[in-house]
Amino acid sequence: xxxxxxxxxxxxxxxxxxxxxxxxxxxxxxxxxxxxxxxxxxxxxxxxxxxxxxxxxxxxxxxxxxxxxxxxxxxxxxxxxxxxxxxxxxxxxxxxxxxxxxxxxxxxxxxxxxxxxxx
Amino acid sequence: xxxxxxxxxxxxxxxxxxxxxxxxxxxxxxxxxxxxxxxxxxxxxxxxxxxxxxxxxxxxxxxxxxxxxxxxxxxxxxxxxxxxxxxxxxxxxxxxxxxxxxxxxxxxxxx
Numbered sequence: 001x002x003x004x005x006x007x008x009x010x011x012x013x014x015x016x017x018x019x020x021x022x023x024x025x026x027x028x029x030x031x032x033x034x035x036x037x038x039x040x041x042x043x044x045x046x047x048x049x050x051x052x053x054x055x056x057x058x059x060x061x062x063x064x065x066x067x068x069x070x071x072x073x074x075x076x077x078x079x080x081x082x083x084x085x086x087x088x089x090x091x092x093x094x095x096x097x098x099x100x101x102x103x104x105x106x107x108x109x110x111x112x113x114x115x116x117x118x119x
Numbered sequence: 120x121x122x123x124x125x126x127x128x129x130x131x132x133x134x135x136x137x138x139x140x141x142x143x144x145x146x147x148x149x150x151x152x153x154x155x156x157x158x159x160x161x162x163x164x165x166x167x168x169x170x171x172x173x174x175x176x177x178x179x180x181x182x183x184x185x186x187x188x189x190x191x192x193x194x195x196x197x198x199x200x201x202x203x204x205x206x207x208x209x210x211x212x213x214x215x216x217x218x219x220x221x222x223x224x225x226x227x228x229x230x
Contacts, residue, residue, distance in 0.1 A: 046221065
């Protein structure tokens with residue numbers, strides 16, 4: 001069974017940094033691109049970043065480019081999101097999600113339960 | 120403001136059919152990028168409902184179907200049930216923004 005488990009969320013002050021983690025299980029982690037998607041309280045979904053299976057390719061939404069860094073450690077089956085210079089606009093539930101194929105606009109077929117970041 | 124436009128809310132009686140629209144432009148849906156749909160029940164993570172415009176993942180009832188034409192896509196739900204009450208989101212890719220994009224979401228109420 002595919003499982004994604006996020007951690008690292010919490011209450012943080014504006015301008016500070018935070019790192020989120022997402023542990024994958026039930027599939028060969030390195031074979032899949034992975035993404036972060038966030039949802040502000042009472043709002044819709046917003047794509048944040050995606051990383052290829054090898055980690056060589058990364059893509060970011062304009063709203064986080066230059067502040068957030070997505071990375072992965074395939075030896076630990078774990079995805080990360082380093083978030084710097086956080087602002088109140090970054091307050092959201094952050095979901096990690098799996099991409100079955102790395103193509104522009106690919107779907108997200110499995111999602112974690114999310115971790116709340118409050119700035 | 121999302122580049123994919125969905126009606127904010129819709130409602131339907133049990134057993135009826137509803138259609139949720141997702142209107143884009145020539146830089147996303149009209150550029151032949153695929154459209155996917157997600158269902159988000161209250162307090163839960165999104166769930167993939169339709170992928171590649173028309174395909175259902177295993178476990179998704181055939182009451183749910185997707186279609187795409189030109190710069191728009193639609194999600195149809197037939198035989199509406201109380202458990203279908205949720206938020207629904209379309210998703211694609213936008214070449215002008217160089218990123219994945221979601222519609223603003225549609226809150227479906229089952230009367």
